[in-house]
Amino acid sequence: MFFSMPKRHHYVPVTYLKNFCDGSGQLQVFRKDDSARPFRQRPESTGFERYYYSQFDDEGTRDDDRLEAIFSEIETKWPTIVTALANREAMFEAAPHIITFLGLMRVRVPAFRDPAELHLGHSVHTQALLMHAAGKLPPLPEGFPDLMEKIQVTIDPQKSLEMMAHALNDMGKLFATLSFDVLHNASDHAFLTSDNPVIYYDPRVPTPAMRPYNIAQDAGRIELLFPVTTRMVLRGRSRPRRPDIGHRTITDRKAVARINRLICRFGYQTIFASDTREASLIAGTAALSPVAQLDRVPAPEGGYYAFGQFIFGPRPDKPKWDGLRERERKSAAPEAPADEPEAMP
Numbered sequence: 001m002f003f004s005m006p007k008r009h010h011y012v013p014v015t016y017l018k019n020f021c022d023g024s025g026q027l028q029v030f031r032k033d034d035s036a037r038p039f040r041q042r043p044e045s046t047g048f049e050r051y052y053y054s055q056f057d058d059e060g061t062r063d064d065d066r067l068e069a070i071f072s073e074i075e076t077k078w079p080t081i082v083t084a085l086a087n088r089e090a091m092f093e094a095a096p097h098i099i100t101f102l103g104l105m106r107v108r109v110p111a112f113r114d115p116a117e118l119h120l121g122h123s124v125h126t127q128a129l130l131m132h133a134a135g136k137l138p139p140l141p142e143g144f145p146d147l148m149e150k151i152q153v154t155i156d157p158q159k160s161l162e163m164m165a166h167a168l169n170d171m172g173k174l175f176a177t178l179s180f181d182v183l184h185n186a187s188d189h190a191f192l193t194s195d196n197p198v199i200y201y202d203p204r205v206p207t208p209a210m211r212p213y214n215i216a217q218d219a220g221r222i223e224l225l226f227p228v229t230t231r232m233v234l235r236g237r238s239r240p241r242r243p244d245i246g247h248r249t250i251t252d253r254k255a256v257a258r259i260n261r262l263i264c265r266f267g268y269q270t271i272f273a274s275d276t277r278e279a280s281l282i283a284g285t286a287a288l289s290p291v292a293q294l295d296r297v298p299a300p301e302g303g304y305y306a307f308g309q310f311i312f313g314p315r316p317d318k319p320k321w322d323g324l325r326e327r328e329r330k331s332a333a334p335e336a337p338a339d340e341p342e343a344m345p
Contacts, residue, residue, distance in 0.1 A: 007054070007064045011109045012047030012195050012272075013075045019082060019229035020193050022274045030271040030279070032315075035286040038276060046270070047195060049110075055158055067161070071108065074100055082228060085182050088247045095245075098180075098234075102198055102226055103171035111196035111268035112167065113160040114318050115292035115310070120160075121153035121319065122294040123306040128153075130304065154321040178224060178236035181246040187253045190230035190274050192260045192282070194267030196290065200224040200236070201262075212266055212290035212310045225262060230274050233259055257281065265312065266290055288312040 021027055026040040053067035077097050084091060091098065106112060131137050132148050140147050185191055202215050203223040215222050224236035234245075250256065260278055264271055264285040271282050293311045296304040 007051050008048045009050070009052035009054070009064075009068055010048040011052060012105075012197070013071070013078070014043045014047075015075050015078050016105075016197075017043035017047060017193075017272060020190075020227075020272050020274055028273040028276055030273065030282045030286075032267065032269055032271070032286045032289060035271075035279075035283045038273075038279065046272075053161065055161060071104065074104060077101075082232075085228060085232060085234075085245070088182070091245045092243075099172055099175045102175055102224075102234075103168045105226070106171050106198040107164045107167045109196050109268065111266075111290055112164070113157070114268075114315075115290075115308070116160040116163045116167075117155040117157065117321075118292050118316065118318060119294060119306070119308040120155045122308065124153045124155075125151060126296055126304055126306040152319045154319040156321055174222075175224070175236065178222060178238055179240060179242040179246075181235045181237075181248055182228070183233045183235055183259070184247060184249045185231045185233070185256055186249050186251045187256045189253055189256050189260075189277060191227045191233055191256065192263050192271055192273050192278060193227040194263055194272060195270040196266055196268040197263070198224070198226050199262060199266035203237075207262075207265075210265075210312070212312060214310060225259060227259075227263060261285065269315070287314065289315050291315055 017027060018025075021043065026042055027046065028038050029041045029046055030038045051062075051064060053071075054062050054064045055066065056062050074097070077094075078101060081091075081094050081098060081101075084094065128137070128151065129148055132140075200213060200215065200222055201210050202221055204221055205211070205214075222236070222238040224234075226234040226236075228234050260281055261284075264278075264282050265288065267285070268289050273282070289312065290310050291313045292308045293313070295307045297307050299305050
């Protein structure tokens with residue numbers, strides 16, 4: 001008898017995490033919800049969710065492999081790129097692959113998909129409130145005057161998969177405007193990474209007032225950080241503009257600590273390290289993550305617009321969409337032969 005194992009879909013690729021392991025091939029994993037108790041784990045055993053990229057067609061048939069295969073093809077180029085960056089080689093030809101990898105690492109993670117689904121739910125809820133106020137919905141049960149405000153709207157996770165494609169295109173355009181340097185770490189402390197490793201922000205804003213991904217593109221001030229290995233970070237900046245990737249060596253532990261602090265701050269649920277020397281720094285940023293702040297603003301024509309922006313705050317609970325269970329049931333159910341009548345109840 002054979003049993004099918006649940007499909008693990010990594011949102012942080014194994015080939016990426018291998019560059020942050022210790023000498024035995026293990027990661028130190030710090031959960032933001034319990035950062036005081038890190039544990040060791042192999043890259044294959046972390047940074048995934050079951051059926052995270054699965055899609056369903058209109059008949060309820062589930063496809064577990066199509067998106068995973070596309071991502072795997074892109075990931076296969078990454079080890080060669082990392083070696084070339086470490087050797088300080090010219091990267092003209094590989095630049096499009098680097099941009100694609102960066103964009104994908106921003107949109108495939110829960111730090112993107114969770115806020116996207118929460119924002120969609122917020123928009124639907126706002127529309128329902130407007131319809132209720134206009135008398136276009138059935139009356140509420142007596143004794144529950146604030147029921148509409150308390151309704152939780154759940155969103156099909158497939159919607160955030162669809163949003164990934166549009167966001168990836170936007171990310172590619174943004175990243176293509178930046179000049180990149182590789183910062184080679186020659187200090188005695190290693191770079192960290194997280195389950196949300198692509199971070200960018202307005203560098204003019206002090207860290208306490210910083211909002212994640214909140215940039216003024218018209219002003220042309222953007223800084224991006226992406227940890228590549230424990231010894232390299234890719235930095236993108238809107239100024240100065242250069243055609244190829246530059247290289248700098250940093251030896252100052254304070255400079256490494258600043259980068260690690262930002263990496264931890266932008267981490268969503270998990271920080272990955274090769275050792276525990278940055279445990280106190282990780283603990284100091286564990287209470288906050290980049291999350292969506294959802295608001296409603298008055299519309300000129302009446303009613304409200306649903307509005308969202310990223311802030312640093314505690315991660316909210318995302319309402320669970322139960323439709324996945326029904327879809328899986330339909331996908332697993334065998335079809336009745338066409339020439340047999342349906343059974344009578």
